Amino acid sequence: MKFTDIIIQALKNLKRQKLRSALTIFAVMIGATSVTIMLALVTGAQSFFVSQFSANGTLQQIAISSQTDLAKFDQGNNGGGSCDSCVKLTDALVTKIKAVPHVIGVARRVSGGSLESVTYNGTKLRLQQVEGYDANGILTNTMLAGRDIAEADKDGVITITSDYADKWGFKGHYSDLLNKPVQMLTRNGYSGVGATIALPPQQGPDGGGGGNDPQQQPPTTLTATIVGIVDGGDRGETVRAPLAWVNGMNTQRMYQMTDADRKAQDAANRACQNNHTPCQPGQPKMTLVSQDFLTQNGYNGFTAKVDDVKNAATTTAAIKKLGVGAADAQSLIKQQLQIFNIISLVLGGIGGIALLVAAIGVVNTMVMAILERTREIGVLRACGATRATIRSLFTIEASALGFLGGAAGVAAGYGLTLVANRIINAQLGGSGLAAHNIITLPLWLIASVIGIATLIGMLAGLYPAFRASRLNPIDALRYE
Amino acid sequence: MPQPALIELKSVSKDYTIGDETLHALANVSLSIKPGEFIAITGPSGSGKSTLANIIGGLDKPDSGSVEVEGADLAKAGDRQLSVYRNKHIGFVFQAFNLQPTYTALENVMLPLVLAGAGGKERKARAQECLNDVGLADRMSHRPTQLSGGQRQRVSIARALANKPSIIIADEPTGNLDSAKGREIMTLLAGLNKQGITLIIITHDMEVAKQASRVLSIHDGAVKEGRS
Numbered sequence: 001m002k003f004t005d006i007i008i009q010a011l012k013n014l015k016r017q018k019l020r021s022a023l024t025i026f027a028v029m030i031g032a033t034s035v036t037i038m039l040a041l042v043t044g045a046q047s048f049f050v051s052q053f054s055a056n057g058t059l060q061q062i063a064i065s066s067q068t069d070l071a072k073f074d075q076g077n078n079g080g081g082s083c084d085s086c087v088k089l090t091d092a093l094v095t096k097i098k099a100v101p102h103v104i105g106v107a108r109r110v111s112g113g114s115l116e117s118v119t120y121n122g123t124k125l126r127l128q129q130v131e132g133y134d135a136n137g138i139l140t141n142t143m144l145a146g147r148d149i150a151e152a153d154k155d156g157v158i159t160i161t162s163d164y165a166d167k168w169g170f171k172g173h174y175s176d177l178l179n180k181p182v183q184m185l186t187r188n189g190y191s192g193v194g195a196t197i198a199l200p201p202q203q204g205p206d207g208g209g210g211g212n213d214p215q216q217q218p219p220t221t222l223t224a225t226i227v228g229i230v231d232g233g234d235r236g237e238t239v240r241a242p243l244a245w246v247n248g249m250n251t252q253r254m255y256q257m258t259d260a261d262r263k264a265q266d267a268a269n270r271a272c273q274n275n276h277t278p279c280q281p282g283q284p285k286m287t288l289v290s291q292d293f294l295t296q297n298g299y300n301g302f303t304a305k306v307d308d309v310k311n312a313a314t315t316t317a318a319i320k321k322l323g324v325g326a327a328d329a330q331s332l333i334k335q336q337l338q339i340f341n342i343i344s345l346v347l348g349g350i351g352g353i354a355l356l357v358a359a360i361g362v363v364n365t366m367v368m369a370i371l372e373r374t375r376e377i378g379v380l381r382a383c384g385a386t387r388a389t390i391r392s393l394f395t396i397e398a399s400a401l402g403f404l405g406g407a408a409g410v411a412a413g414y415g416l417t418l419v420a421n422r423i424i425n426a427q428l429g430g431s432g433l434a435a436h437n438i439i440t441l442p443l444w445l446i447a448s449v450i451g452i453a454t455l456i457g458m459l460a461g462l463y464p465a466f467r468a469s470r471l472n473p474i475d476a477l478r479y480e
Numbered sequence: 481m482p483q484p485a486l487i488e489l490k491s492v493s494k495d496y497t498i499g500d501e502t503l504h505a506l507a508n509v510s511l512s513i514k515p516g517e518f519i520a521i522t523g524p525s526g527s528g529k530s531t532l533a534n535i536i537g538g539l540d541k542p543d544s545g546s547v548e549v550e551g552a553d554l555a556k557a558g559d560r561q562l563s564v565y566r567n568k569h570i571g572f573v574f575q576a577f578n579l580q581p582t583y584t585a586l587e588n589v590m591l592p593l594v595l596a597g598a599g600g601k602e603r604k605a606r607a608q609e610c611l612n613d614v615g616l617a618d619r620m621s622h623r624p625t626q627l628s629g630g631q632r633q634r635v636s637i638a639r640a641l642a643n644k645p646s647i648i649i650a651d652e653p654t655g656n657l658d659s660a661k662g663r664e665i666m667t668l669l670a671g672l673n674k675q676g677i678t679l680i681i682i683t684h685d686m687e688v689a690k691q692a693s694r695v696l697s698i699h700d701g702a703v704k705e706g707r708s
């Protein structure tokens with residue numbers, strides 16, 4: 001019997017018991033769907049994160065954070081150095097990190113400004129923070145126009161990502177935006193560089209003089225010149241400024257009575273009392289005090305660069321010994337993948353159990369088919385079918401159940417990934433990452449899921465097929 | 481000059497043991513069948529007629545003895561060899577027709593051709609030819625349930641003819657038919673024998689046995705030449 005005829009025959013036989021075949025195929029489909037999504041998720045997430053990191057050449061980079069707990073790494077990274085269990089990232093640490101073998105450079109990073117908006121030519125866009133980091137080539141950007149921030153840059157120079165430029169209508173001609181001024185409006189309470197700090201209003205003669213209430217400080221407009229347009233990639237809308245300027249923005253300044261002021265005031269008061277004459281101690285004197293952000297909180301993060309990707313892991317470990325949190329891209333990828341791995345395990349478990357149940361279903365279906373077709377098997381044998389042919393017929397029939405279930409599962413899995421991608425994209429969109437189809441269905445995955453399902457069907461069919469082939473033809477022909 | 485035998489049975493025995501009783505379905509049977517013979521096998525129910533026919537047809541194997549066909553011993557043949565033998569040399573016709581109820585007449589007749597690995601066009605053409613020969617040219621796409629008993633038996637004869645067998649074994653082919661239809665079927669089978677096909681018919685019907693060139697009667701597994 002020709003192989004194609006065996007396949008045609010097997011499919012015809014499945015069609016004879018439509019409902020039973022459909023239910024068995026459905027059981028296989030459930031398992032195959034879970035397995036499809038599991039594999040799609042694992043491979044998709046893996047390649048997504050790897051591409052995320054390797055795209056920026058970040059595999060050579062080690063992210064250093066004040067937060068030593070890797071699970072809270074991102075928190076520590078973004079939230080500044082003001083958490084309980086955090087280590088302050090100082091210049092002294094930079095020196096130590098630079099001394100670690102294989103480290104070829106460190107970039108310090110500060111973000112800040114407590115900003116509200118950025119306006120070009122009357123068009124106001126949202127801006128929360130500006131980023132500042134050492135312009136020493138450790139962290140690099142892809143420039144679409146102009147140049148990146150350089151070490152020599154002073155206050156008032158920024159680069160913007162293309163997202164801003166696009167919204168200001170410069171898509172396709174970014175260079176027209178170069179050297180143009182923008183206005184960055186701060187929030188209330190900004191007292192950093194550029195803010196005008198007024199002497200607090202005079203208080204009563206014996207008023208203690210608490211100084212400025214920082215919250216009373218009106219918004220300040222900072223003017224900056226755009227020197228470059230950066231390819232935003234996944235980061236969305238970002239403004240970068242020289243490190244020193246960002247630090248200046250973070251500085252808190254206010255008029256306060258210093259100890260010296262207080263002493264002078266006390267002395268004046270005492271002089272009045274000693275004179276026993278009506279005496280005016282004069283207005284309490286106040287001094288403009290500034291609190292340097294870095295001294296107070298340290299940097300937001302460092303990025304160290306290693307000489308070679310293969311040294312990243314060991315160097316990361318060495319840096320961690322300094323008491324800071326450190327992670328190379330690989331371990332960040334692993335970290336990010338963990339949630340996907342958990343989802344995958346759950347799906348894989350469901351899929352595995354579903355496939356096992358499906359396999360039992362296939363066995364059951366085939367055993368029933370043999371009982372129904374015993375006489376037919378006898379006829380086939382009488383007409384010249386070998387045992388091997390009978391075995392093939394039933395094995396192929398069982399494999400077809402697996403194949404059809406697998407194919408249906410892949411189709412269902414594909415449908416679900418479309419939905420899942422939408423949800424994930426929506427989630428990532430909120431965290432500033434551009435839309436990405438995390439879940440992908442490469443051809444090899446489709447092929448292997450269908451292959452696995454077919455194999456399971458085949459294995460489940462082996463025993464029933466063996467039984468069918470062992471039937472005595474005479475008994476089979478007599479079977480009622 | 482004596483014609484060489486087509487089938488040669490030597491000391492063929494087949495026993496069935498139920499409990500501690502041994503039943504000799506065939507007891508030391510020796511016989512030879514020449515090409516083109518028309519043999520009727522008669523005997524009471526349970527005497528071993530079907531067992532003998534199935535052994536000759538390669539559907540069953542004897543416990544001892546040899547069944548030589550063209551020099552090869554079926555008693556020693558493997559499954560593949562026996563299957564090819566059944567497919568190419570033997571055509572079975574059963575009392576209960578044993579047609580595939582879900583197949584059309586044409587598909588039923590194509591079955592041995594499909595098993596032989598014939599191509600799509602070839603098998604269809606041959607099956608049509610066979611159905612034509614049994615007078616069912618206008619019933620090709622009917623299913624067994626849409627056919628009368630006589631017509632069903634014609635389909636099964638057409639199926640037996642599909643691979644141009646040298647031997648047709650019919651196990652009580654008229655048993656499920658009324659006598660008129662039975663005669664029609666017998667005429668059809670006798671006609672095939674006239675074309676040179678060796679015909680072995682198992683029957684209770686003495687009318688049928690009369691048409692045969694040779695009658696074998698079986699009693700308790702023992703074969704005798706001639707009517708008993």
Ligand SMILES: Nc1ncnc2c1ncn2[C@@H]1O[C@H](COP(=O)(O)OP(=O)(O)O)[C@@H](O)[C@H]1O
Binds near residue numbers: 498505523524530
């Ligand atoms: N599978 C079997 N198991 C036990 N006994 C059997 C089996 N097949 C046939 N027999 C017995 O062998 C004897 C011959 O059977 P069979 O050749 O079918 O008889 P016939 O065709 O002459 O009616 C009968 O007595 C029958 O009961």
Ligand SMILES: [Mg+2]
Binds near residue numbers: 529530531651
């Ligand atoms: Mg019988």
